[in-house]
Amino acid sequence: MTINEIQDEIIEDFELFDDWEGKYEYIIDLGKKLPEMSDEYKTDENIIKGCQSVVWLHAYEKEGIVYFEADSQAIIVKGLVSMLTKVLSGQKAEDIWNADLYFIDKVGLAGHLAQTRSNGLASMLKQMKTYALAFSSKEFKV
Amino acid sequence: MSSSNHIISAKVREQFPILHQEINGKPLVYFDNAATTQKPQVVIDAISGYYSGYNANIHRGIHHLAEKATSAFEQTRKGIQRFLNAAKQEEIIFTYGTTDGINLIAQTYGRAFLNEGDEIIISTMEHHSNIVPWQMLCEEKGCILKVIPINDEGELLMEEYKKLLTNKTKIVSVVYASNALGTVNPVKDIIDAAHEVGAVTIIDAAQATSHIKIDVQQLDTDFLCFSAHKLYGPTGMGALYGKEDLLNKMPPWRGGGEMIKEVSFEKTTYNELPYKFEAGTPNIADVIALQTALDFVNELGLENIASYEQELLEYATEALEAIEGLTIIGKAKEKVSVISFIMDGIHPQDIGVILDQQGIAIRTGHHCTQPLMQRFGIVGTSRASFAVYNTKEEVDKLVAGLQKVKRLLA
Incomplete structure (x- = not known):
């Protein structure tokens, strides 16, 4: 599936909820279901600096496809992180770099990506794109 | 709450324009007063x-x-x-x-x-x-x-x-x-x-x-x-x-x-x-x-403010202690109107997000006291802090909000 197809699927999922509680129950559920990252990747270099909860992001590349794994101490952040990796992991580096993540706004979670939230999510998204750029420039060099 | 205190708080609330608004469709409950208090109209x-x-x-x-x-x-x-x-x-x-x-x-x-x-x-x-x-x-x-x-x-x-x-x-x-x-x-x-x-x-x-x-x-x-x-x-x-x-x-x-x-x-x-x-x-x-x-x-009198806030503190302490799985951090004999707490298995940030959805503003995290958090062996707390314009009804909303936190997150 392309990045936009996955985004559209998430938007459709969220249309089922008519109040905030349903929405958050769903996000919390995503957070609970996201497999815990193995300790070997929970390194200081993989920490996305956020004020309140730690977010770890591990990225690797295989034949032009970039994969992400992520984790967080806080369950709601973990749920949001799960959505971001679902959309961007397993995609071409170039597509990740160029991705327009319109689903965040559409499902009413834009506030969570605001810098003021200081939960590291905005920094995480930036880091994901930076990885993608780094991996794609490596390709160019080869 | 004694009736005179109730009148103080109702009269005082009127003077703070910011308090009369809705956040996420709910009346604002502002319990982040230790971070900054709101300003009465006269100050503005x-x-x-x-x-x-x-x-x-x-x-x-x-x-x-x-x-x-x-x-x-x-x-x-x-x-x-x-x-x-x-x-x-x-x-x-x-x-x-x-x-x-x-x-x-x-x-x-x-x-x-x-x-x-x-x-x-x-x-x-x-x-x-x-x-x-x-x-x-x-x-x-x-x-x-x-x-x-x-x-x-x-x-x-x-x-x-x-x-x-x-x-x-x-x-x-x-x-x-x-x-x-x-x-x-x-x-x-x-x-x-x-x-x-x-x-x-x-x-x-x-x-x-x-x-x-x-x-x-x-x-x-x-x-x-x-x-x-x-x-x-x-x-x-x-x-x-x-x-x-x-x-x-x-x-x-x-x-x-x-x-x-x-x-x-x-x-x-x-x-x-x-x-x-x-x-x-x-x-x-x-x-x-x-x-x-x-x-x-x-004009209000610092003693009157303090005694009203102490009433809120006692009321809230009792109500929060009754929530299973909630532990108050900081039980000194003498306290100002600040309650810090943790909840079993729930990260403070998640508590803050779910309360915010209900219009309740508290502070979560280390409160710029990281060595103190280390002393208690915790990453942070959730903190509700009361000012003269807060009410017991608002404390009740916090308690209901925390029950919802438990239902969603525990």
Whole structure:
């Protein structure tokens, strides 16, 4: 599936909820279901600096496809992180770099990506794109 | 709640325009008062009144507006003098806030009078603003930072404190009321013991001024700092109280206009107190508005405010303790209206997000007291803090909100 197809699927999922509680129950559920990252990747270099909860992001590349794994101490952040990796992991580096993540706004979670939230999510998204750029420039060099 | 108190809170609430709004479709419940209190309409009007009526640079102007602005500005200095019962108005220095005041002392008194091997005592429950300025000084001068330990209730171990005092102790700087725990420290005893070894004392009163009547002469403290914005006043201003003889001995810090007597390229001489420490055009509008905030507090009476807030604190403590899996962090005998808590298996940030969805504003995280969080072995807490305009009905909403947190997250 392309990045936009996955985004559209998430938007459709969220249309089922008519109040905030349903929405958050769903996000919390995503957070609970996201497999815990193995300790070997929970390194200081993989920490996305956020004020309140730690977010770890591990990225690797295989034949032009970039994969992400992520984790967080806080369950709601973990749920949001799960959505971001679902959309961007397993995609071409170039597509990740160029991705327009319109689903965040559409499902009413834009506030969570605001810098003021200081939960590291905005920094995480930036880091994901930076990885993608780094991996794609490596390709160019080869 | 006694009926008279109920009337106070209802009448007071009307004066705070920000409280009458909905957040996420629910009436705002503002329980983040230890971070900053909201401002009554009179304070907001004082700021706009200055800009629309008599904005002028103060002190050296000879025209009417400059005189009016200068007089209003200096009125606040007298107001703070009375509020703290300082002996002289020259002992009140305007600052950007508590942090600025502590840095001023560290950078002037500290740099001038502390030497290698001298000791500075702070406590485990200090805000980073009463830790970092001293660490910076220690790094520069080779001083030693010592820390008063606390018990599990969040109270200072006074016997341990007394053991830390030596003839090398030059500064004792402690918080009056803890922002993270609510603990009210026995500052008079701390000051007296420090003076016995000849140390100077600094009291961080940021969390105290809106709850506790302060008398700097009775406390006999050498310095005391506070912020206007935690006292129903504007952000970005505060004051430092210092004993006159100490302030006179201290070298100036920031150089510039107002703090000088005469300037030549060969030598500059400095102004008298308090202007020696007030370089540059100050935050005139907010200084003037602080007097309005002091009037607001004085009219209600700090004792009435405190007794009402204590009622809220007791009511909330009882209600929160009844929630299974919730633990209150900070159970000192004497507290200001601050409740910090943790919930089994739930990250504080998740608690904050779910409460925010219900229109309830609390603070979550380490509250700029990371060493204190380490002492309790936790990443952070959720903190509800009450001001004079809060109500028991709002506490009930918090309790219901936390039940929802449990249902969604536990």
